[in-house]
Amino acid sequence: MSNYNSVTPEFIDELKTLLGEKYVKTDADTLDRYKTDEEADERCFHLPDVVVIPANAEEIAGVVKLCNKYLIPLTVRGGGTGIVDGAIADKGGVVLLMERLNKIIELNKEGLYMVAQAGVRTLDIQAAAKAENLLYAGDPSSSDSCQIGGNLATNAGGIKAVRYGVTRNQVYAVQIVTPYGDIVDLGSPLKKCSTGYCMEQLVIGSEGTLGIITQVTLKLQPLPPYKIDMLAIFHDQMAAIGVVPQLVKAGIDPTSIEYMDNPNVRTTSEYLEFPGAPHIEDGIYVIITIETFNEDELDMKMEQASDICEAAGAVDVLEADERIWSMRRNCLESVSLISKVCTTDDVVVPVDEMSDMIQYIIKTVAKYPFPLRINAHIGDGNLHIVLCKLDLSDEEWESELSRFTEEVYTYAYAHGGRLSGEHGIGSKKAHFLERFTPGGELELMRKIKKAWDPNNILNPGKVFNL
Numbered sequence: 215m216s217n218y219n220s221v222t223p224e225f226i227d228e229l230k231t232l233l234g235e236k237y238v239k240t241d242a243d244t245l246d247r248y249k250t251d252e253e254a255d256e257r258c259f260h261l262p263d264v265v266v267i268p269a270n271a272e273e274i275a276g277v278v279k280l281c282n283k284y285l286i287p288l289t290v291r292g293g294g295t296g297i298v299d300g301a302i303a304d305k306g307g308v309v310l311l312m313e314r315l316n317k318i319i320e321l322n323k324e325g326l327y328m329v330a331q332a333g334v335r336t337l338d339i340q341a342a343a344k345a346e347n348l349l350y351a352g353d354p355s356s357s358d359s360c361q362i363g364g365n366l367a368t369n370a371g372g373i374k375a376v377r378y379g380v381t382r383n384q385v386y387a388v389q390i391v392t393p394y395g396d397i398v399d400l401g402s403p404l405k406k407c408s409t410g411y412c413m414e415q416l417v418i419g420s421e422g423t424l425g426i427i428t429q430v431t432l433k434l435q436p437l438p439p440y441k442i443d444m445l446a447i448f449h450d451q452m453a454a455i456g457v458v459p460q461l462v463k464a465g466i467d468p469t470s471i472e473y474m475d476n477p478n479v480r481t482t483s484e485y486l487e488f489p490g491a492p493h494i495e496d497g498i499y500v501i502i503t504i505e506t507f508n509e510d511e512l513d514m515k516m517e518q519a520s521d522i523c524e525a526a527g528a529v530d531v532l533e534a535d536e537r538i539w540s541m542r543r544n545c546l547e548s549v550s551l552i553s554k555v556c557t558t559d560d561v562v563v564p565v566d567e568m569s570d571m572i573q574y575i576i577k578t579v580a581k582y583p584f585p586l587r588i589n590a591h592i593g594d595g596n597l598h599i600v601l602c603k604l605d606l607s608d609e610e611w612e613s614e615l616s617r618f619t620e621e622v623y624t625y626a627y628a629h630g631g632r633l634s635g636e637h638g639i640g641s642k643k644a645h646f647l648e649r650f651t652p653g654g655e656l657e658l659m660r661k662i663k664k665a666w667d668p669n670n671i672l673n674p675g676k677v678f679n680l
């Protein structure tokens with residue numbers, strides 16, 4: 215592990231020469247603004263020593279070289295919407311903002327790809343594709359505030375993953391600044407490639423530890439013109455989960471299959487001031503989106519899906535309007551009505567283990583003093599377990615949460631699962647990764663990090679400790 219140096223006036227002066235005075239911030243207000251991301255637990259906050267806002271890859275490369283010269287840690291920050299403390303500068307040093315790299319460079323309608331700088335907001339990527347009747351299929355619920363570079367860094371999932379896959383499935387190429395300050399292009403807009411290691415895929419999901427992503431080349435798809443959002447309402451969670459394999463086996467190929475338990479239905483309807491949400495008292499929601507290129511096909515698939523849900527025990531199957539999607543997108547934000555400090559986990563298990571996993575969690579949480587909410591990308595086996603601190607003391611919260619998490623991870627890992635399906639590890643889960651990752655795999659990750667970043671400059675303490 216590196217022994218870092220303190221930030222000195224000489225280091226700040228060199229940053230100012232490189233970036234211009236305006237883009238190097240050391241005032242208390244700015245440092246305070248970047249002490250956390252989505253983390254609300256003050257014990258996890260950490261003030262950076264300096265915040266820099268470079269304009270391009272060349273300036274970023276210069277900052278990285280300075281960090282190596284002075285042995286100062288550097289944490290990259292995209293939209294700051296991450297929920298595993300990934301953009302918090304645990305070791306102090308530099309926080310580097312990507313907000314000035316905010317241009318879409320090219321949208322190639324024939325080749326079906328888009329080249330963009332990493333600081334572009336995900337919603338703007340989606341909108342630019344849509345304006346050309348194309349689809350960028352990455353769709354995290356935070357798309358209005360996260361950045362495409364942050365999505366690659368965390369390998370974000372979202373509500374369309376069941377059909378299109380996660381962020382790594384939408385990427386042809388990346389440009390990175392390496393931990394020693396070189397600018398390197400990885401990948402190319404090729405349908406197939408068997409030419410050496412697939413380096414761009416190694417960078418995707420590396421949470422800012424292997425390189426700073428400065429530019430991305432994204433896959434685009436034709437936008438299906440026909441679409442229906444359905445809401446199937448259940449009283450029994452097992453029946454709700456049970457529709458997933460049937461929808462898949464029937465060849466319906468849904469774009470989304472999303473799950474909200476009843477506490478989520480109630481809280482989000484209150485948060486969004488939507489008291490008329492259907493079956494608000496006892497409904498468990500499964501939202502199904504079907505998209506096609508043919509109207510008759512849409513009608514047929516909609517009928518099939520409706521029959522499957524009713525046969526599985528749905529008490530109602532309705533067409534869902536935008537308010538229902540808004541409820542789903544606000545599952546996380548709405549728990550602020552209940553507790554200032556909450557935690558959301560995102561274990562992932564094989565899809566056929568989903569039902570047992572949920573039953574296990576519900577049984578286990580009964581021993582603990584916090585309420586539980588589960589929303590899930592059930593088509594992907596990815597669960598979001600939301601727990602609220604309420605008025606527990608810090609010590610009680612920490613020890614109870616740690617015991618609960620340990621039980622859940624032990625179960626998930628033993629059943630072929632992993633700690634995160636889409637949010638990443640950050641520093642929040644780093645100590646658990648040590649225990650719930652095959653030993654050989656963890657050792658390889660450590661060796662790669664040491665080879666790429668010998669001074670451990672980039673995002674130290676994230677994913678695992680060296």
Ligand SMILES: Cc1cc2nc3c(=O)[nH]c(=O)nc-3n(C[C@H](O)[C@H](O)[C@H](O)COP(=O)(O)OP(=O)(O)OC[C@H]3O[C@@H](n4cnc5c(N)ncnc54)[C@H](O)[C@@H]3O)c2cc1C
Nearest residue numbers: 292293294295296300355361363364367370371422427636
């Ligand atoms: C309301 C809400 C809903 C959410 N819904 C989803 C969801 O549906 N699916 C999902 O997967 N996640 C979701 N998230 C989590 C979060 O939005 C994602 O993890 C997102 O990808 C983070 O992007 P960001 O730009 O905000 O990155 P940040 O939070 O700024 O950073 C996240 C990590 O990526 C690194 N990083 C950021 N930019 C770069 C870069 N250019 N190069 C290298 N490393 C970089 C950071 O160092 C950090 O480790 C949600 C969060 C919120 C608050």
